[in-house]
Amino acid sequence: MNGLLGELGKKLAERWLSLLVLPGALFLAVAAAALVLGHGHALDAGRLAREITRHAGARPVRTAGGQVLLLAAVLAGAAAVGVVVQALGALVERLVLAAGWRRWPGLPRAVARRRVERRRRRWDERQAAWEAASARARRPRPEDRPDPAALHKAAGDRDRIAPERPDRPTWSGDRVHAVAVRLDRDHHLDLATVWPPLWLELPAAVRAELTAARADLSRAAALAGWAVLYASLTVWWWPAAPLALVMALTARHRVRASTDAYARLMEAAVRLHGTTLAVALGLLPAAPADGGTGRLPPAGPLDRELGRALTRHLRPRREPGAAADPPGG
Known part of the structure; x- marks a missing residue:
């Protein structure tokens, strides 16, 4: 033990x-x-060294x-x-x-709410762009489909804001x-x-x-x-x-x-x-x-x-x- x-x-x-x-x-x-x-x-190393030496030589420190x-x-x-x-x-x-931003006091809660609303608008725009690119990728003719990189880019632009529709700031x-x-x-x-x-x-x-x-x-x-x-x-x-x-x-x-x-x-x-x-x-x-x-x-x-x-x-x-x-x- x-x-x-x-x-x-x-x-x-x-x-x-x-x-x-x-x-x-x-x-x-x-x-x-x-x-x-x-x-x-600010960058005077010599001055710093002299001050350290002076304090180190003080009688109480010795x-x-x-x-x-x-x-x-x-x-x-x-x-x-x-x-x-x-x-x-x-x-x-x-x-x-x-997690509990809706219970924050007045001003922080208001700032967080505005930020959530702004992030939601941006996310909705990116989600719409991804859905449009995804719909084009399902077209029957290969020449009508976009470059796969465009679909990945649209998904990445959306996920950089949030993986799902924003609920937090x-x-x-x-x-x-x-x-x-x-x-x-x-x-x-x-x-x-x-x-x-x-x-x-x-x-x-x-x-x-x-x-x-x-x-x-x-x-x-x-x-x-x-x-x-x-x-x-x-x-x-x-x-x-x-x-x-x-x-x-x-x-x-x-x-x-x-x-x-x-x-x-x-x-x-x-x-x-x-x-x-x-x-x-x-x-x-x-x-x-x-x-x-x-x-x-x-x-x-x-x-x-x-x-x-x-x-x-x-x-x-x-x-x-x-x-x-x-x-x-």
Whole structure:
């Protein structure tokens, strides 16, 4: 037991060091350089070296106690910066996915609504262009059909806005929302209702893949939080601006890539293992054991009838007059 706790503590310490302390210490170093150099001497490496040498030669720093206190202050400051970045990353993640934008306060909600409407108009135009190209591609005479590249380009132009008709103000939010739209359209299955029980029935390997993809999204959002902090240094030091810009562009790319990977895995998990949940709930009989493994694979595909059955079975139902009953009555 002690060995297990020791190994767990070691892993937590490594994670704390890699995710919070080291990036935080780097930010503190850049912030110190920004305060020392300012805009007037932004790229003066000699001035920075002289200031570091001067502070390093101070009497308190040369003592063992002073060095311990300095190290403790740096570690505490780096950890605090890391915590701030984690909070900013969570906020960025919420804004990027925009799952509950209709419940946002007045001005942000109005901005999000206008953005959704604008994205819908653009998507409808691209969808109409794709449908026209698709209709031309089905013409009987080959010489009347357009170049296949035109059809692919029309689909790409539409999907760059959103995979399905926009419902959220961001591409990443619509990418996750597209999973729910497709499952409802193809299988009459409500993802929000079915997903929590399905998660409990997923194999460990599938849950590990989904957890890793979700963690990638959180780390990408945290990188956007670092971009915000570095952007704040531009008040004192203009080179922080290109640093923040590079971080922001990288974070944008990584957020989109990780969101797309997470959405693909989520949709695949529902389509592949929805029948497993139906068997666990008794909505679908299990097929005979195969290959001597003792496992009971589900019988039948995930179709619309089964999707409706899963949704009806798992959706909470309120009995008439239940709201009037006293708690615990």
